[in-house]
Amino acid sequence: MTGSNMCNQLMINSATRLYGVFGNPISHSMGPVMHTRAFREKGINAVYLAFRIDAIEKGLQAMREIGIQGASITIPFKESVIPFLDDIGEHAKEMGSVNTVVNKDGKLFGYSTDHKGAVEPLRRVTPLKDKDVCVLGAGGAAKAVAYGLKKEGALLTISNRSENKGKALADQMDARFVALDHVTGLNPDIIINTTSVGMMPDTDKSPVPARFFHESMIVFDIVYNPLMTRFLIDAKNAGCTIIDGLSMFVGQGAAQFELFTGVEAPVNLMRDAVLEEMTKS
Numbered sequence: 185m186t187g188s189n190m191c192n193q194l195m196i197n198s199a200t201r202l203y204g205v206f207g208n209p210i211s212h213s214m215g216p217v218m219h220t221r222a223f224r225e226k227g228i229n230a231v232y233l234a235f236r237i238d239a240i241e242k243g244l245q246a247m248r249e250i251g252i253q254g255a256s257i258t259i260p261f262k263e264s265v266i267p268f269l270d271d272i273g274e275h276a277k278e279m280g281s282v283n284t285v286v287n288k289d290g291k292l293f294g295y296s297t298d299h300k301g302a303v304e305p306l307r308r309v310t311p312l313k314d315k316d317v318c319v320l321g322a323g324g325a326a327k328a329v330a331y332g333l334k335k336e337g338a339l340l341t342i343s344n345r346s347e348n349k350g351k352a353l354a355d356q357m358d359a360r361f362v363a364l365d366h367v368t369g370l371n372p373d374i375i376i377n378t379t380s381v382g383m384m385p386d387t388d389k390s391p392v393p394a395r396f397f398h399e400s401m402i403v404f405d406i407v408y409n410p411l412m413t414r415f416l417i418d419a420k421n422a423g424c425t426i427i428d429g430l431s432m433f434v435g436q437g438a439a440q441f442e443l444f445t446g447v448e449a450p451v452n453l454m455r456d457a458v459l460e461e462m463t464k465s
């Protein structure tokens with residue numbers, strides 16, 4: 185029986201493997217629909233559930249004790265999880281952030297796939313080496329995006345509202361810093377919004393004015409609530425190539441799925457699963 189023939193069948197039995205996401209809050213997580221759809225498509229006997237926990241060490245203890253095979257780690261535990269792991273991968277170590285834990289015979293290994301989520305959707309549209317890229321924001325998401333782009337050989341500018349945080353990230357990533365107020369003076373090949381500006385409920389807001397965009401730019405917003413932010417609407421109206429925030433979420437999730445299973449992720453199907461769930465709510 186092929187994976188797609190098994191799509192609608194529940195396969196829970198005593199051999200079903202358990203995966204999940206640890207976070208707080210977690211009630212709006214799209215991880216369960218995305219990963220469960222991928223398991224079914226690939227004919228993998230596993231489920232993925234959302235666990236709201238108050239201390240990450242309890243989640244990891246559960247992984248060891250009841251044999252949870254893998255977990256996504258989300259806000260607020262991506263950094264605090266690190267001391268409780270047996271080992272961490274190179275990218276997670278360099279970023280100081282873990283979004284994936286894999287249980288290998290009782291030993292817990294931490295990885296980060298957030299930078300892949302940022303880079304893969306861009307790589308599908310353009311090579312990144314020597315591209316002039318402006319990253320708006322200097323939080324955890326900006327760090328993952330900047331790290332991924334730096335690894336690809338892009339020329340980075342970090343632009344942030346607060347100078348201290350922006351300069352600190354720029355120094356760490358060998359990037360230039362420009363205050364957000366002065367971003368209109370730039371003309372990058374690619375611009376990526378990692379700030380929360382434009383997110384529900386402030387959907388009329390954008391981190392840059394509409395006149396900033398021109399048609400040769402590639403414009404990426406990691407906000408996916410709403411999917412078409414003001415930033416992306418303005419960019420689209422100017423004729424830019426646009427990439428929405430679901431691409432990053434699905435990209436990091438697809439890389440997690442591959443770490444969990446060793447099987448190539450059905451990326452398009454994972455995106456459809458999240459889109460369906462978003463239109464329900």
Ligand code: ATR
Pocket residue numbers: 320321322323324325326344345346347349350364378379380381391
């Ligand atoms: P995340 O981990 O999702 O990146 P974060 O660490 O809270 O979240 O970072 C949020 C980013 O959005 C920061 O760069 C923040 O800018 P400051 O460092 O100046 O706080 C940026 N941000 C949030 N609200 C903003 C606003 N109204 N205007 C401009 N930047 C904003």
